[in-house]
Amino acid sequence: MMDVADIRSYCLAKPGTSDDMPFDDTVIVARVLGKIFAFLPLDTIPTVIALKCDPERAVELRERYDAVRPGFHLNKKHWNSITCDGSVPVHMLRELIDHSYDLVAKGLSKRQRDELAELSERESG
Numbered sequence: 001m002m003d004v005a006d007i008r009s010y011c012l013a014k015p016g017t018s019d020d021m022p023f024d025d026t027v028i029v030a031r032v033l034g035k036i037f038a039f040l041p042l043d044t045i046p047t048v049i050a051l052k053c054d055p056e057r058a059v060e061l062r063e064r065y066d067a068v069r070p071g072f073h074l075n076k077k078h079w080n081s082i083t084c085d086g087s088v089p090v091h092m093l094r095e096l097i098d099h100s101y102d103l104v105a106k107g108l109s110k111r112q113r114d115e116l117a118e119l120s121e122r123e124s125g
Contacts, residue, residue: 051100
C-alpha cells in the first residue's frame with residue numbers, strides 16, 4: 001500500500017515534475033512542467049489521490065475497483081479519485097500515476113514536450 005510520502009516521491013521522480021500547494025495547506029498537487037497531473041489531499045485517511053485518466057479506462061477502473069470513483073471536485077469524465085486502502089495493487093496505482101502523467105504531458109505545447117524530452121534524456125543518460 002502506498003502512503004502520501006510514497007506517492008509524492010513516485011510522482012516527483014518523473015522528469016519535469018514539481019509539486020506545490022496552490023489551494024491551501026491540505027492538498028499537494030504534482031505537476032509536469034506546470035500542468036497538474038495529480039491531487040494529493042493530506043487530510044484523508046486512508047490516503048486518496050486524484051489522477052487524470054482516459055475516459056473509457058476511467059469507467060472500466062470504476063467498475064473493477066470499489067476504491068476508484070469519479071474525481072472529487074474535478075471533471076468526472078477525465079479524473080478518478082483513488083482510495084489507497086490496499087484494494088488497488090501498488091503496481092496498478094503506479095501505472096495510473098504514469099498514465100495521468102503521460103496524458104498531461106501529451107497535452108503540453110510542442111516546445112514544452114521538446115523540453116520534457118530533453119529532461120528525460122538527461123535523466124536517463
